[in-house]
Amino acid sequence: MDRFSxxxxxxxxxxxxxxxxxxxxxxxxxxxxxxxxxxxxxxxRTALRGNLHIKxxxxxxxxxxxxxAPHASLLHLLEDxxxxxxxxxxxxxxxxxxxxxxxxxxxxxxxxxxxxxxARWFRQIVLGVAHIHAAGVAHRDLSLxxxxxxxxxxxxxxxxxxxxxxxxxxxxxxGKPFYMAPEVYLGDQTSYNGxxxxxxxxxxxxxxxxxxxxxxEVPGDHDxxxxxxxxxxxxxxxxxxGLRLSERVLDLIAQLLRVxxxxxxxxxxxxxxxxxxxxxxxxxxxxxxxxxTTTDETDVGRCDGQRHGSCMAYVA
Numbered sequence: 646m647d648r649f650s651x652x653x654x655x656x657x658x659x660x661x662x663x664x665x666x667x668x669x670x671x672x673x674x675x676x677x678x679x680x681x682x683x684x685x686x687x688x689x690r691t692a693l694r695g696n697l698h699i700k701x702x703x704x705x706x707x708x709x710x711x712x713x714a715p716h717a718s719l720l721h722l723l724e725d726x727x728x729x730x731x732x733x734x735x736x737x738x739x740x741x742x743x744x745x746x747x748x749x750x751x752x753x754x755x756x757x758x759x760x761x762x763x764a765r766w767f768r769q770i771v772l773g774v775a776h777i778h779a780a781g782v783a784h785r786d787l788s789l790x791x792x793x794x795x796x797x798x799x800x801x802x803x804x805x806x807x808x809x810x811x812x813x814x815x816x817x818x819x820g821k822p823f824y825m826a827p828e829v830y831l832g833d834q835t836s837y838n839g840x841x842x843x844x845x846x847x848x849x850x851x852x853x854x855x856x857x858x859x860x861x862e863v864p865g866d867h868d869x870x871x872x873x874x875x876x877x878x879x880x881x882x883x884x885x886x887g888l889r890l891s892e893r894v895l896d897l898i899a900q901l902l903r904v905x906x907x908x909x910x911x912x913x914x915x916x917x918x919x920x921x922x923x924x925x926x927x928x929x930x931x932x933x934x935x936x937x938t939t940t941d942e943t944d945v946g947r948c949d950g951q952r953h954g955s956c957m958a959y960v961a
Contacts (some may be wrong), residue, residue, distance in 0.1 A: 646728050660686045660693055660703050680734040700819055701806035709805045714779055718773025720803040741794035748857055757857040760894055764924040767802040767851055774843055775912040781813030783839025786820045787846040789853060812839040824849045827864040827904055841906040850902025856888055875904050893920035
């Protein structure tokens with residue numbers, strides 16, 4: 646750690662913490678984010694606080710990060726080292742924080758972002774997901790909380806603790822319930838395709854980007870909103886809530902949120918959708934601000950805009 650100067654703690658993490666540091670050896674006094682994880686707790690798969698058993702695999706995340714080629718839409722692992730019984734992963738610092746904060750942060754209306762901005766960001770995210778899928782990796786925890794905005798306000802996918810390198814056939818109910826595909830919700834009972842599950846999560850992410858709220862709480866029949874989506878499609882829910890969306894973005898969301906996994910579009914098809922190819926974002930600026938915090942029903946009313954970060958990473 647002698648090559649780094651501590652600036653401040655960004656947030657607590659399951660196995661340790663994430664700090665902001667200055668890389669002293671760099672010519673430009675570069676700021677980096679260092680994810681520090683207890684080697685003891687990583688090996689035991691137990692949380693640093695509370696000692697609960699964890700589904701999220703920090704060592705698997707490290708292996709996947711090492712295996713992935715760099716991409717503009719992935720958080721870049723700059724280097725790694727061990728210090729004081731901690732595995733330290735050094736990442737590009739993203740000063741604008743989570744994409745969640747740009748939708749639900751201070752002074753936001755929770756009505757989503759302008760469609761032109763959403764299209765720009767969503768295309769970047771899909772390109773990143775296509776990159777990891779091409780490497781055989783399914784993320785399984787795509788969410789606004791796991792997309793960071795770098796200094797150029799470019800989206801970078803992070804947090805591969807629930808990712809799998811067996812993306813075409815995997816098991817386990819993992820991820821955040823708001824974003825979880827129906828087949829993942831049943832994942833403790835049957836296997837599923839992690840790649841098509843990621844496509845559903847992209848649909849939820851896009852819905853929240855443009856509407857400011859999630860369409861569901863859980864993708865199961867005890868959620869009345871999900872029953873509507875399963876029986877009538879997402880358009881029925883949008884109409885019921887009186888949401889105003891362009892026909893093109895609604896068409897894309899409807900394709901992504903098809904309940905049957907095999908009916909969802911491929912990433913290549915998504916990137917060719919008219920909403921992404923024809924939306925002009927050149928004159929549409931977005932007021933991105935650094936985050937001000939460091940925090941890690943059955944009726945058919947709208948879900949609220951609370952942080953969706955209660956990832957199902959803990960096992961009783």
